[in-house]
Amino acid sequence: MASFRISGLTKSYGSNVIVDDLDLEIEEGEFLVLLGPSGCGKTTTLRCLAGLETPERGRIEFKGDPVFDSSARVNVPAHKRRIGMVFQSYALWPNMTVRKNIAYPLKVRRMKEALAAGRVEEAAAMVHCEHLLDRYPSQLSGGQQQRIAVARGLAARPDLVLFDEPLSNLDARLRDQVRTEIHRLHESLGFGAVFVTHDQSEAFALGDKLAIMREGRIEQLGTPQDVFQRPATDYVAGFIGMANRLELRRTGAGWQTKGGVDVLVARDVPDAPALVARLWPDDVSLHRDSESVPTGAVAIKAELLAAEFGGRQYHVTVGANGEEFRLQADSATHGSWLRTATEGCPVLISFRAEALHVYSEGGERALASPGSAG
Ligand SMILES: Nc1ncnc2c1ncn2[C@@H]1O[C@H](COP(=O)(O)OP(=O)(O)OP(=O)(O)O)[C@@H](O)[C@H]1O
Incomplete structure (x- = not known):
């Protein structure tokens, strides 16, 4: 049985429905990531769980007990929700x-002072900050402040820890470090967590399960592997970084982009006049001439639009009859000519038709993913 259950949750501000009849379950010890673009309602969902916002409708259960139920008029205050x-x-x-900051949730729960002191030391040690206990927040770096905030969140050993984009104010190196620490703490302590982010790499790294949100609803719920391998809709595919999107129309023999580029769709797809296809940038290869195009691959004539150096790879954008493709080109193979290549120079791109993720015309239904039958 799920430890935490949200059903029919609805929250509006004025006439804007922000969380729309949302259902979600979190298992004991599960790390659930709410992933979605700015404004899709992630933070509002989290605040409803915390008891910091009052939804209009719905029910929230913690371990079988309702903490919110609009029809039964239950609304347990935030500090009593563990x-x-x-x-x-x-x-x-x-x-x-720092000591008092970490002790704050223990004080709210009226824990005895001696026990609380032990918990404060323990929580500070978990984030390697025992030496900072007598400092004030202004005497800490951003990374140290966020570690203390994590220690405070965990100190009372809550049933559920809610993280609202906790890494987004940190620089890239610190973000990776604190992310790894949160992951390690979750592995060792096994708390349930809901973690809000708009960053798919954070979501993939941390989540046992991902809920991809769109306009107050959940568009896909699955493990990171499921979401990565089989994005359920065109929206999810785009959001997780499958940047190449092709709107295809059926021609007599096959499929064509809006700009008239022929594309081979390798699988049987239902008899539809139009499709949307998605392709990961690293499934597209760059070629200067046709000799290096692998046999059987779909090859398209294109022109170079941009090439940005990214270390081992160049991030390349090419155009083909009004379609844009993004791809990564290996610096060792292509760096010497890409460095001086001019915009508009002719190139070829290729990809395996089997790499296409195929969706219905409106993008709301996956018809075929690589590795799936059909
Ligand atoms: N107190 C409020 N009053 C009115 N509108 C609000 C309030 N809080 C949030 N909103 C609106 O609700 C929408 C969803 O906000 P929310 O913070 O839940 O989104 P989010 O997905 O977490 O986005 P972000 O990543 O930008 O925080 C936004 O359009 C926001 O402007």
Whole structure:
């Protein structure tokens, strides 16, 4: 049985429905990531779980007990919900030492002082910050402040820890470090978590399960592997970085893009006049001439639009009759000519037809993914 269950959750601001009849379950010890673009309702969902917002409708259950139920008029206040929260802005109390900040949730729960002191030391040690206990937040770096915020979120050993984009104010190196620490803490402590982000690499790295949100609803719920291998809709495919999108129309013998480029769709797809296809950038290869195009691959004549150096790879954009394709080209193979190549120079791109993810015309239904039958 799920430990935490949200059903029919609805929250509006004025006439804008922000969370729209949302259902979601979180298993004991599960790390669930809510992933979606800015404004899709992730934070509002989290705040409803925390008891910081009051939904109009729905029910939220923690371990079988309702903490919110609009029809039964149940609304357990935030401090009684046994949750920990870690915010993007750290939200440490500036006038309290680190020790007092970490102790705060224990105080709210009226834990005995001696026991609380032990918990504070333990939580600080978990994030390697024991030496900072007597400092004030202004005397800490951003990374240290966020570690303390994580320690505060975990100190009371809550049933559920809610993370609201906790890494987005950190620079890239620190973001990776704190992400790894959160992952390690979850593995060792096994708390349930809901983690909000718009960054798919964070979501893939941390989530046991991902819920991809769109306009207050869940578009796909699955493991990171499921979502990566079989994005359920065109929207999910685009959101997780499958940047190449082709609108295809059926021609007599096959399929063509809007710009008239012929594309081979390798699988049987239902008898439809139009499709949307998606392709990962690293499934597209770049060629200067046709000799290096692998046998059986779909090859398209294109022109170079941009090539940006990215270390081992160049991030390349090419155009083909009004369609744009993004791809990664190996610097060792292509760097010497890409460095000086001019915009508009002719190139070839190729991909295996089997690499296409195929969706219905409106993009709302997956028809075929690589590795799936059909
Ligand atoms: N207190 C409020 N009053 C009115 N509108 C609000 C309020 N809080 C949020 N909104 C609106 O609700 C929508 C969803 O906000 P929410 O913060 O849940 O989105 P999000 O997916 O977490 O986005 P972000 O990643 O930008 O935080 C936004 O359009 C936002 O402007």
